Amino acid sequence: MRRLLTLFAAVAALFSASLVAPIAVEAAPAKIRVLYLDQSVGFVHKPVTRPANSNGPTQSEIALAEIGAKTGAFTVESTQDARVITPQKLKDIDLLIFYTTGELPISNENWAAVQQWVESGRGGFIGLHSATDTHWDYSGPGQTYTAYINGKFAGHPWTQGTPITVQALGQKAGGGKDPVNTAWPARFPYAEEIYQYSDYDPTKVRALQALDFTDMALKRPWFVPITWTRQIGKGRLFQTNLGHTPSTWNDPLYRAQILEAVLWTAHRKPGAAKPNPDEQALWALRSLLAYDGRPKAEIDTRLAKLAKADTAWLRDAAARTAALRPLWPAKPDSDKAPFDAAYKTVLDDVVAKSGG
Numbered sequence: 001m002r003r004l005l006t007l008f009a010a011v012a013a014l015f016s017a018s019l020v021a022p023i024a025v026e027a028a029p030a031k032i033r034v035l036y037l038d039q040s041v042g043f044v045h046k047p048v049t050r051p052a053n054s055n056g057p058t059q060s061e062i063a064l065a066e067i068g069a070k071t072g073a074f075t076v077e078s079t080q081d082a083r084v085i086t087p088q089k090l091k092d093i094d095l096l097i098f099y100t101t102g103e104l105p106i107s108n109e110n111w112a113a114v115q116q117w118v119e120s121g122r123g124g125f126i127g128l129h130s131a132t133d134t135h136w137d138y139s140g141p142g143q144t145y146t147a148y149i150n151g152k153f154a155g156h157p158w159t160q161g162t163p164i165t166v167q168a169l170g171q172k173a174g175g176g177k178d179p180v181n182t183a184w185p186a187r188f189p190y191a192e193e194i195y196q197y198s199d200y201d202p203t204k205v206r207a208l209q210a211l212d213f214t215d216m217a218l219k220r221p222w223f224v225p226i227t228w229t230r231q232i233g234k235g236r237l238f239q240t241n242l243g244h245t246p247s248t249w250n251d252p253l254y255r256a257q258i259l260e261a262v263l264w265t266a267h268r269k270p271g272a273a274k275p276n277p278d279e280q281a282l283w284a285l286r287s288l289l290a291y292d293g294r295p296k297a298e299i300d301t302r303l304a305k306l307a308k309a310d311t312a313w314l315r316d317a318a319a320r321t322a323a324l325r326p327l328w329p330a331k332p333d334s335d336k337a338p339f340d341a342a343y344k345t346v347l348d349d350v351v352a353k354s355g356g
Contacts, residue, residue, distance in 0.1 A: 032074035032266045033093045036064055039080040041102025045130060046246050048080075048099050060099055060128075063249045067259055074262055082106050087113040094266050095124045098131040099243065108140035115142040121234030124265030125149075128258075129243035132195060149239055150205050150230060151197035154325065157218060158194035158211075160245055165189055166226060167212040169279050179271035180229060180238055180264045181208045183256035193244035196224050196325060202277040202318070205230045209240075210283055213290035214299060220328075221291035221343060222321045223284035227257075229264075229273035236265045236273060281318035282307060285350055288321050292347055302354035309353060317353075320346040 038048035038060055047060040057065070061078040068074040074095070082104040085096070090113060106114075117123040125148075133153035138144045146152045158164055168178070168186045194211060202223075209227040213219040230237040238261040248254050263269045282303055289299045306314065324346070327339040 029268065031068075031072065032095055032262060032268065034064070034068070034074050034076040034095045034097055034262065035085070035089070035093045036061065036076050036078045036097045036099075037080070037082055037085070037104075038078065038099045039082050039104060040100065041104060042133065043101050043130070045099070045101075045244060047129075047243060047249050050080075059246055059249055060243070063255065064097070064258070067255050067262075071259055073259060073268075074266075085110055085114065090114065090117045090123060093123065095126065095262060097126040097128065097262075098134065099128040100134040101130045102134065103136040104134060104145075106136060106145075108138060111138055111145065112140040112142060115148065115232075118235035118237070119233030121267070124235055124267070125232075125237045126258075126261050126265055127237070127239040129241060130195075131239060132197060132241070146199050148232075149237070150228065151195075151200040151225075151239070154196050154198040156193050156195050157220065158192070160193045161191050162193070162218060163189060163191055163216070164194060165212045165214075165216050166209050168209055169207050169276065169283060178206075178208050178229075179269045180257065180260045181227065183253045183260060184209070187212065191245070192242055192248060194224065194226065195241050196220065196222070198326070200225070200322075202280040202315075203275055206273045206276050207280050207283075210280075211287075213287050214296045216290075219287070219291045220325070221288040221347075222325050223280055223287055223318065225280070231273040236267070238265050278311060278314060281314045284318035284321045285314075288347060288350060302351075305354045306350070313353070317346060317350055 038058055040048055048058045050056060050058055057078065061076075064076045064078070068076050077093075082100075083106075085106060087110070096114065114123075114125075118125055127149050130153070132149055132151045135144075135146055135152065142148075166184070166188055168181055168184070205228040207225045207228045209225070211224040211226065226242065227238075227240040240257070240261070242248055242254060260269065264271060285306055286299055286303055289302060294302075320342075324339060324343055327342055329336045329339065
């Protein structure tokens, strides 16, 4: 009986202790610390324009702060002075976001530090809209900014308000599956200013979204990526062409993609940025055939055949379509003969390769 009472007392003591003992709670992850640079040395876009006669926040600064506050995922410090990006400053942040134009005042030392910071996995980089219309002379280690972000503004035939069709690469109807492309539908109409690029290397990046010319009025016979990701060492990079138009910044889907980009680039979401150059090559040939006015059903049939072509031939054909862009007449009255000749040659080869 005494043993039974002793056992009962021990159990009661344990139960009582459990009522007052602190319960271990898993700590919430620290908020991502974002430094947002919206400095314009060239053209000044409306989303990065300060209110008249004021030093108040820009539309994009307000939007980023709202996204961070609403989700609790990140804090954001905004600046229009690239000189604040120093090795010391990088110790206090997790992510850089650029919405910039022109030749930024970033020293060799500071840009080298940014590259090392990202490559080590301690930081990440996001470019929005005109981040690809940004450059400066750089002679330090690593890559120039243009090579780093993997593209340079080369005109925008699709000006603000132009109807466009955006398609996710490698995804069927019903929504995207890439960790930074789940917000948008797999295919959707939009109205935005869209850039085309020079210095774009499809072997370096994973293209997520592109223009689909099969039902667009304004076509070009080359690949026009909209969104891409890149793995740089242990770090991550995200770039989207969207964000020119003020209404885009009010779009919940655009804001959702920015959140996804922040989380992914800061290693809070899984997913590798494995380059998809062969898929991009097929998309380039899709653009070529659409520019020629081929029906969508015919284009799909030909692409199914081209998907089985030799990889070297496929990538070379895509490179030849990219080479058409600098041949495009600069003015309506410019000589179009060089473009027409090169265009016909690559088109004839692609048509022959896909069944004649």
